[in-house]
Amino acid sequence: EGGSDFISGATLSDKLGLSRTAVWKYVETLRKLGYTIEAQPARGYRLLQVPDRLTPLEVSPLLSTRDLGRTLHHFEALPSTNVQAFELAQEGALHGEVVITESQTAGKGRRGRAWVSPAGKNLAMSVILRPEIPPTRAPELTLVAAVALAETLKEAGANAQIKWPNDVQLDGLKVAGILTELSADTERVHFIVLGIGVNLNTEVSDFPPEVRELATSVAIARQQQVPRALFTAALLTKIEQWLDTWQEEGFAPVRKAWKSLSSILGKDVLVRSDAKELRGVAEDIDESGALLLRVDGRLERVLAGDVEQVRPRKS
Secondary structure: OOOOOOOOHHHHHHHHHHHHHHHHHHHHHHHHHOEEEEOOOEEEEEEEEEOOOOOOOOOOOHHHOOOOOEEEEEEEEEEOHHHHHHHHOOOOOOOOOOOEEEEEEEOOOOHHHHEEEEEOOOOOEEHHHHHOOOHHHHOOHHHHHHHHHHHHHHHHOOOEEEEEEOEEEEEEEEEEEEEEEEEHHHHOOOEEEEEEEEOOOOOOHHHOHHOOOOOOOOHHHHHOOOOHHHHHHHHHHHHHHHHHHHHHHHHHHHHHHHHHOOOOOEEEEEEEEEOOEEEEEEOOOOOOEEEEEEEOOOOEEEEOOEEEEEEOOOO
């Protein structure tokens, strides 16, 4: 981007095996897609600016992964990347294939809530994974993804923390969510779809009024825009690194990293699940990622629920 060197039309047509006219047509197509390309007689073409988009054209050159994102299915708009990825996986899509969209219109958050993403501002993607694990270990993947996401946000200059089980926060406000969906039989996992939504460049005015008190974006937190393709490539790289660690060394290193990034451990919390409410101190997570809650002296193991931090009770 912003290279100072011109490249001649003749060189481009030689390298690409295209006529000069065909090269010019491709340049025009790229301009329509938002690429700023300068053309000067006798000097040729020069790329000045790349659009903030998430197509393979922008993301692929930035990847340093083995599998993740090497096949990228890009859509201008989708109801849900998870639904699309699930269908592709059922049709045989390979480990590491990614579905990504500029605008998600009916994304699913936890417990059936909506996760809406305005066009061209955020990251909404789903990664198809085919790990060789028993279904009982599938819940660990949410925590693997949360650690990778929090670390990527930290490297992007945002002080992220993880709220159990699958929200990532900045300054106590939700910046990202993770939704894993599973296809398995009793013996083995067929595939897992790892859905990730990150508020990157959302402005306060983009959030519905009822969400403004609860959500934020990386741009709001660090007061500057995030290059989305760069963030996406960095996140896919980080997820792959953590997947490798998890497959080689098990859950222990993930658990250790997760605990260091947690926003709730040691705090008084209220956990609401479908069946009941529990109030206690979030003490730990166990070997499978379940939350261990100290309630009136005894430890309760919580597998799912919404966690809310509360003020400690006066003794």
